[in-house]
Amino acid sequence: MQYLSIQKTSLGQAMVRLTYAHARDTLIQNSPHVFDNVLLTFTKHDHGRNWRTAEFNHECWMLLLDFPRDYITERIIHQSVGDFARVLDLQVQQGTEVSIILNARVRDVTEVP
Numbered sequence: 001m002q003y004l005s006i007q008k009t010s011l012g013q014a015m016v017r018l019t020y021a022h023a024r025d026t027l028i029q030n031s032p033h034v035f036d037n038v039l040l041t042f043t044k045h046d047h048g049r050n051w052r053t054a055e056f057n058h059e060c061w062m063l064l065l066d067f068p069r070d071y072i073t074e075r076i077i078h079q080s081v082g083d084f085a086r087v088l089d090l091q092v093q094q095g096t097e098v099s100i101i102l103n104a105r106v107r108d109v110t111e112v113p
Helices: 021-029 074-081
Strands: 003-008 014-018 033-035 038-040 058-064 085-092 100-106
Touching: 014 021, 021 085, 021 100, 058 074, 074 085, 074 100
Parallel strands: none
Antiparallel strands: 003 014, 033 038, 058 100, 085 100
């Protein structure tokens, strides 16, 4: 898995900055990980030991397909999903600039039949 940096902390932890946010979510969802005799657990930096419980809306990943190249700006992408979601993080897939992956907080998650 590609990472940008790893920084040790004084509490026996490490701050790992990954290349892609969806890779981070995969590590978090599949924690703990066994590595030799060590158990590795991944947590979002703002959900650590001092995180306070709060009511938030649902967080999800979205894939926007065939997004017009001329409209791929952060402002327009935020506006295009603004009626139903708030963008937390977005990534334009390199090589296929018409595909956009974004992490968003949505008001409601419902199944479409």
